[in-house]
Amino acid sequence: DxxxxxxxxxxxxxxxxxxxxxxxxxxxxxxxxxxxxxxxxxxxxxxxxxxxxxxxxxxxxxxxxxxxxxxxxxxxxxxxxxxxxxxxxxxxxxxxxxxxxxxxxxxxxxxxxxxxxxxxxxxxxxxxxxxxxxxxxxxxxxxxxxxxxxxxxxxxxxxxxxxxxxxxxxxxxxxxxxxxxxxxxxxxxxxxxxxxxxxxxAQQPTRGLALVKRALQASWSNDLDAQLDLERDLQREAGGTADYREGVAAFLEKRPPRFAGR
Ligand code: T3D
Missing domain, CATH: 3.90.226.10 (2-enoyl-CoA Hydratase; Chain A, domain 1)
Structure with missing residues (x-):
């Protein structure tokens, strides 16, 4: 308490x-x-x-x-x-x-x-x-x-x-x-x-949002080249999440996504 x-x-x-x-x-x-x-x-x-x-x-x-x-x-x-x-x-x-x-x-x-x-x-x-x-x-x-x-x-x-x-x-x-x-x-x-x-x-792809946050913060000290490299790396990570898979599947199946936050 x-x-x-x-x-x-x-x-x-x-x-x-x-x-x-x-x-x-x-x-x-x-x-x-x-x-x-x-x-x-x-x-x-x-x-x-x-x-x-x-x-x-x-x-x-x-x-x-x-x-x-x-x-x-x-x-x-x-x-x-x-x-x-x-x-x-x-x-x-x-x-x-x-x-x-x-x-x-x-x-x-x-x-x-x-x-x-x-x-x-x-x-x-x-x-x-x-x-x-x-x-x-x-x-x-x-x-x-x-x-x-x-x-x-x-x-x-x-x-x-x-x-x-x-x-x-x-x-x-x-x-x-x-x-x-x-x-x-x-x-x-x-x-x-x-x-x-x-x-x-709380219903969104939490892992993806964390990566967005990291990219935006890094942008203040990166030049464009470094930021493009970072975006590549973070997108690779985002593309490996279960929520990305769910987001694409939900889009193609024309239904709301059910993100697990992972
Ligand atoms: O020290 C370190 O570790 C370094 C780090 C420093 C970080 C800092 O934040 S330094 C800056 C500290 N804060 C201030 O200087 C702001 C002080 N407060 C004010 O200027 C005013 O209170 C406000 C503009 C925020 C609000 O004004 P108002 O008129 O709406 O309220 P009030 O009447 O001033 O405050 C209500 C009560 O809260 C009052 O107590 P009372 O008279 O009813 O018993 C007031 O003294 C108290 N209070 C408000 N701010 C503080 C505080 N008491 C202690 N510390 C405060 N910062």
């Missing part, structure tokens, strides 16, 4: 709910430990075909819990590099390396590392009232948890600089129109849209 998150698996969907609503689901040490544990559970459970991350209450996640970061006059500053190395980087790497589609349902404000946790997910849905804030610069920090990598790639250099240097609140609608997230939906529809998206993904 977890204290700071909820974890549940149903219908092929593992759902992690950040659950410290009184602190807008900000990260403390316990939450990082529990997230590591939950991610290990996701990896170990063959029935899981989609991971969903969302938040309890009115916020999604407000980044690091700053009440753990007050520095008394005369005492030494905390080593934030150590915190990043131990907690944030493994979380972001864990999500990027997970061989499953990761959906994020941003139910409210996503600030600091909370915003970048969302950006590390593969498909981000956000409620219309939600917002994204690169809050780091407001307290003298830099965007971590992949922020300086995701932002310029998603929204371009000018907008990335504006967001990271000003720390202004970006509405979910603006985030969608800038290409920072997949879709903004009405607040009342977030739950049903998320369920529909995750339900759909």
């Amino acid at each position: 977890y204290e700071t998150i909820d974890y549940a698996v149903a219908g092929g969907v593992a759902r992690i709910t950040l659950n410290r609503p009184e602190r807008l689901n900000s990260f403390n040490t316990r939450m990082h430990e529990e997230l590591r544990d939950a991610l290990a559970a996701v990896r170990a459970d063959d029935s899981v075909r989609v991971l969903l991350i969302t938040g309890a209450g009115r916020g999604f996640c407000a980044g690091q819990d700053l009440s753990d970061r007050a520095v008394a006059p005369g005492s030494e500053a905390p080593d934030l590099g150590a915190s990043i190395e131990r907690n944030y980087n493994p979380l972001i790497r864990g999500l990027r390396d997970l061989e499953l589609p990761v959906v994020c349902a941003v139910n409210g404000v996503a600030a600091g590392a909370g915003a970048n946790l969302a950006l590390a997910c593969d498909l981000v849905l956000a409620a219309r009232s939600a917002s994204f804030i690169q809050a780091f610069c407001r307290i003298g920090l830099i965007p971590d948890s992949g922020g300086t990598w995701f932002l310029p790639r998603r929204v371009g250099a000018a907008r990335a600089a504006g967001l990271a240097l000003l720390g202004d609140k970006l509405s979910a609608e603006q985030a969608e129109s800038w290409g920072l997230i997949w879709r903004c939906v009405d607040d009342a529809a977030l739950e049903s849209e998320t369920e529909a998206l995750c339900g759909h993904l």
Whole structure:
């Protein structure tokens, strides 16, 4: 049983709910430990075909819990590099390396590392009232948890600089129109849209989707030649899956496919 998150698996969907609503689901040490544990559970459970991350209450996640970061006059500053190395980087790497589609349902404000946790997910849905804030610069920090990598790639250099240097609140609608997230939906529809998206993904060729994810990620550091080679290799692997065989058979037999996720 977890204290700071909820974890549940149903219908092929593992759902992690950040659950410290009184602190807008900000990260403390316990939450990082529990997230590591939950991610290990996701990896170990063959029935899981989609991971969903969302938040309890009115916020999604407000980044690091700053009440753990007050520095008394005369005492030494905390080593934030150590915190990043131990907690944030493994979380972001864990999500990027997970061989499953990761959906994020941003139910409210996503600030600091909370915003970048969302950006590390593969498909981000956000409620219309939600917002994204690169809050780091407001307290003298830099965007971590992949922020300086995701932002310029998603929204371009000018907008990335504006967001990271000003720390202004970006509405979910603006985030969608800038290409920072997949879709903004009405607040009342977030739950049903998320369920529909995750339900759909849980029936898809999971192995194939994992290879798509790997190819898209590799494209950021590959030139076209290297990417064409990678596509050849991944397509060879995809072509050997049971789901590819089923996809072709279902097409030819004019029936819906029944993908096993393998
Ligand atoms: O340290 C390391 O390990 C390095 C890694 C750093 C990663 C980071 O994420 S650094 C950035 C940390 N996050 C922030 O700077 C954001 C701080 N929060 C805010 O700016 C605002 O709370 C929001 C813009 C997110 C939301 O504003 P609003 O007006 O909707 O809510 P609020 O009233 O500010 O917050 C509600 C409560 O949550 C409030 O508590 P109270 O007064 O009701 O008892 C507030 O203090 C608390 N809260 C919100 N964010 C945090 C927090 N408490 C601790 N840490 C927080 N990050």
